[in-house]
Amino acid sequence: MAIRRLFVANRGEIAVRVVRAAQALGIETVQAYSEADADMLAVRLADKAVCVGPPQAAKSYLNGAALIAAAKDAGCDAVHPGYGFLSENAAFANAVEEAGLIFVGPSGKTIARMGDKAAAREAAKEAGVPVVPGSDGLVADEEAAVEAARTVGYPVMVKAAAGGGGRGIRIAADEDELRRIAPQARAEAQAAFGDGSLYLERVVSQPRHIEVQILGDGRDAIHCFERECSLQRRRQKVWEEAPAACLDPAMREKICTSAADLARSVAYRGAGTVEFLFDEAAGEFFFIEMNTRIQVEHPVTEMVTGIDLVAEMLKIAGGEKLSFSQDDVTLSGHAIEVRINAEDPAMQFMPSPGVVEKLVLPTSDAVRFDTMLYEGYAIPPFYDSLLGKLIVHAPTRDAAIDAMAAALETLTIVGPKTTIALHKALARDDSVRAGAFHTQFLEPWLEAAPLAAE
Amino acid sequence: MAEIRSPIPGTFYRRPSPDAAPYKEVGDSVAVDDVIGLVEVMKSFIEVKADAAGTLKAFKVENEEPIMAGAVIAELDD
Numbered sequence: 001m002a003i004r005r006l007f008v009a010n011r012g013e014i015a016v017r018v019v020r021a022a023q024a025l026g027i028e029t030v031q032a033y034s035e036a037d038a039d040m041l042a043v044r045l046a047d048k049a050v051c052v053g054p055p056q057a058a059k060s061y062l063n064g065a066a067l068i069a070a071a072k073d074a075g076c077d078a079v080h081p082g083y084g085f086l087s088e089n090a091a092f093a094n095a096v097e098e099a100g101l102i103f104v105g106p107s108g109k110t111i112a113r114m115g116d117k118a119a120a121r122e123a124a125k126e127a128g129v130p131v132v133p134g135s136d137g138l139v140a141d142e143e144a145a146v147e148a149a150r151t152v153g154y155p156v157m158v159k160a161a162a163g164g165g166g167r168g169i170r171i172a173a174d175e176d177e178l179r180r181i182a183p184q185a186r187a188e189a190q191a192a193f194g195d196g197s198l199y200l201e202r203v204v205s206q207p208r209h210i211e212v213q214i215l216g217d218g219r220d221a222i223h224c225f226e227r228e229c230s231l232q233r234r235r236q237k238v239w240e241e242a243p244a245a246c247l248d249p250a251m252r253e254k255i256c257t258s259a260a261d262l263a264r265s266v267a268y269r270g271a272g273t274v275e276f277l278f279d280e281a282a283g284e285f286f287f288i289e290m291n292t293r294i295q296v297e298h299p300v301t302e303m304v305t306g307i308d309l310v311a312e313m314l315k316i317a318g319g320e321k322l323s324f325s326q327d328d329v330t331l332s333g334h335a336i337e338v339r340i341n342a343e344d345p346a347m348q349f350m351p352s353p354g355v356v357e358k359l360v361l362p363t364s365d366a367v368r369f370d371t372m373l374y375e376g377y378a379i380p381p382f383y384d385s386l387l388g389k390l391i392v393h394a395p396t397r398d399a400a401i402d403a404m405a406a407a408l409e410t411l412t413i414v415g416p417k418t419t420i421a422l423h424k425a426l427a428r429d430d431s432v433r434a435g436a437f438h439t440q441f442l443e444p445w446l447e448a449a450p451l452a453a454e
Numbered sequence: 455m456a457e458i459r460s461p462i463p464g465t466f467y468r469r470p471s472p473d474a475a476p477y478k479e480v481g482d483s484v485a486v487d488d489v490i491g492l493v494e495v496m497k498s499f500i501e502v503k504a505d506a507a508g509t510l511k512a513f514k515v516e517n518e519e520p521i522m523a524g525a526v527i528a529e530l531d532d
Contacts, residue, residue, distance in 0.1 A: 036520070055520050056465060342496065351496035353463060381463040382520065385496040 002318040003027050003078040003102060007071035008042065010082025011061060013372045013388055014294070015042035018080045021310035023047075030074040032067055034060035036380040041372040050074055055382045061085045064092040068099045078102035078317060084384070087293040088115060104317040105270045106216075106292050113266065114290040124287040127265040129258045132277065132286040134201040142182045145200060149178055152202050158182060160189030161197035171203055204286065206438040207277035209237075210244050211291075212259035213301045213309070216268035217316050222326045223260040224305050226252065227297055231426065231442050233349070238419070238442065239426055240297035241336045242304045245397055245435030246280050255285050260326070262290070271298070271313045280438075296339065296389065299370055303335035303393040334400040335393045338408075338426075340371075341385040344417035345451040353381040358414035362407040366393050369411070379416055387418065397435070401427055421451050456506035456530040460521045464495035466502075468517045476517075478528075482510050490528055493521065508532050 005028040008018050019029045019042050031046035036055035043049040050070045053060030060066070062085055071079050079096050081087035087105065094108035105111070114120045121131050135148035138161055149156045149172070158170045158181060170185050172178035182198065190196035209232070213224040228244035229237040243252065259274035273291040278284075298309050307329065315323065343349040355378045361369050371388025373379075379387065392407055394400040405427040408420055426432050431441070460466065468476040468491050478490045484504045492499045508530030515527050 056518065351462075351498050353496060381495045382465060383496065 001077075001102075002320075003104075003314060005030060005074070005076045005078075006104075006314070007067070007074065007076040007079045007101075008032060008046065008082070009061065009067045009071070009079050010085055010087075011037055011040060011042065011372075011383060012386060013370050014082040014296075015040070016045060016372050017370055018042075018082060018310055019045050021308065022080075022314060025311055025314055027314065030071070030076050032061070032070060034382075036382050039377065041374055041377070048074060055380065057085065057383065064089070064095055067092075068095055068101070071096075071101060072099060076101065078104055078314075080104040080314070081293065083293050083296060088291070090115065102317050104313055106268055106272065110266060110268060111292045114272075114292050117289065120290055121287070123266055124262055127258070127262040129262050129274075129287045130285060132202055132204065132288070135199045138197045138199050142179060145182045145198065146175055146178060148200050149175065152200050154178075155203040155205070157201045157203050158185045159199055159201060160185065160193060161195060161199055204277045204279050206440060207279055208244070208246050208437075209275065209439050210247070210255060210278045210285065211273045211275045211295075212256050213295075213298065214259055214263040214268065214272050214274060215307075215309070215312055215316070215322060216263045216270065216272070217320070217322045218267055218269035220322055221260050221263035221268050222322060222324075222329060223256040223263075224301050224307055224309070224329055225256055225331055226259075227300055229297060230437050230439050231432075232439055233442050233446065237297060237339065238422065239336065239338050239432075240300055241334065241397070241400070242300040243331055243334065244278075246278065251283065251285075258285075258287075262287070270316055271309050277439075296386070297337055299368060299389060299391045300335040300337045303368065303391060304331050304333060305329055306332065333393055333395045334397040335391060336400045336404050337389050337391040338404065338423040339386055339419070340388045340390060340411070340413070340423075341419045342379055342387050342416040343385050343419055345419055345422045345446075347417075349419070350417075351381070351385050352417035353379045353385075354416040355379075356413060356415045358412065360410060360412035362390075362410040364403075364407070366403055367391070367407045368393075373413070387413070387416070390423075398433070401433060422446075425449070425451055455511070455532065456504075456508055457526045458490055458502065458504050458506075458528045458530065460493055460502060460515075460523060460525050460527050462493055462495050462500055463521065463523045464493040464500070466515045466517065466519055466521050466527060467492040467494065467499075468513070478510050480510050480512060484508055484510050484530055502527060504530070506530060 029046040031049040086092040090108040090112035093103045096103040139145040186196040208230045227242045229240045231239040368391040392403040511529045
């Protein structure tokens with residue numbers, strides 16, 4: 001059954017993206033909004049809009065019952081959750097289906113399974129996807145720890161089984177150090193948690209964050225190549241690109257194939273992302289988690305593959321099979337996305353909501369700006385600070401960086417402070433240009449050279 | 455009488471976390487730089503501090519209520 005009328009249960013730039021994709025497919029759209037969001041762009045673009053509650057997300061965009069009731073009242077037959085909010089909430093996915101509506105995404109069962117770290121790790125192992133090496137369960141004593149570490153490989157992280165929040169973790173570089181810290185770790189775990197059980201995990205130092213975009217129709221699954229998202233601040237990605245500069249074709253094939261294998265083995269339905277740590281020095285990759293939703297950085301994949309991922313999600317949710325095979329997915333050129341946030345880089349990235357007094361966008365076929373901004377729009381303070389995503393596409397990585405620098409020169413947002421200055425600095429940085437970075441690169445880089453706001 | 459105003463727009467909270475006690479109750483004495491609440495703005499939490507000393511007379515904003523920048527959060531008696 002193809003979707004006829006879609007309820008968009010999200011806000012901001014992703015709501016705009018979903019509304020436009022649905023309209024292009026001839027699907028009617030009903031946009032949810034909170035009392036603080038009556039003026040948002042997706043409300044203006046959608047065929048219809050429904051207020052679902054007060055400004056606080058907990059009372060509007062996170063209120064599953066209110067969203068489902070509004071979708072039913074508006075005569076919708078499907079719900080798109082976007083990203084964040086309820087997009088990876090298994091109970092919401094189930095409730096949408098129990099209400100007789102289509103949830104645009106995987107089943108609640110798949111969301112629950114891949115959302116549980118241990119279960120996801122097991123699923124990856126079963127599909128033959130490498131996971132971060134660790135001891136098989138708990139280690140009984142110091143000798144067992146040393147024995148396990150020989151297989152796991154140094155450096156190892158000794159973790160208290162009962163620990164949490166980073167407590168009860170110690171790192172050993174070699175066997176001598178492990179023999180020294182294991183008894184201490186055990187005593188500490190016993191004292192802190194009343195349980196001295198330990199397990200080991202390999203430390204991947206200076207890893208790169210590689211994630212593979214997959215699409216599945218519940219029967220078959222394919223990959224749409226990878227993205228590299230190693231430039232992060234407080235675990236928030238700020239600069240994303242495709243393909244990853246650090247992968248050679250053979251490694252790319254291995255990582256991407258293993259992600260598609262995992263998606264196929266769990267009968268995945270919809271768009272999803274399999275995240276890996278990549279140890280560049282060792283040439284090894286390890287599964288860390290799977291995101292069962294569309295991601296913020298999906299446009300870089302769209303630029304290099306020509307696939308409209310949101311349209312594919314809607315078609316699959318409507319019951320269609322994948323309309324192309326793995327061989328049809330090809331890589332073309334290089335794409336980079338930067339996240340433009342309403343934050344002041346000169347003031348510890350303090351949020352900066354406010355009215356957009358002036359907006360000048362770069363216009364070129366090689367540039368895309370996914371946003372919810374328009375001149376006169378008052379950015380509300382209640383939600384995240386993402387204003388838009390600037391994406392460029394060029395034949396090579398060097399040309400893409402040049403195109404990004406040029407696009408950032410044109411992009412002008414007067415009113416709120418933004419992170420444009422951060423991206424300009426990244427685009428002219430030699431290490432970024434050389435592709436020499438990892439997940440722990442950006443924060444020390446920011447401390448070494450403070451930025452001004454723009 | 456002194457007023458404590460919100461430095462930024464957002465959502466006002468009287469407690470550091472949902473299961474913690476409020477920073478201040480009506481009738482409590484307040485010193486300069488005492489924290490009286492938090493304002494959540496774009497998923498960041500900013501402390502609201504008193505810039506005058508006194509006794510907390512009244513809150514003008516409810517817990518978890520949206521507020522504008524410059525809005526009066528609390529009044530102090532000298």
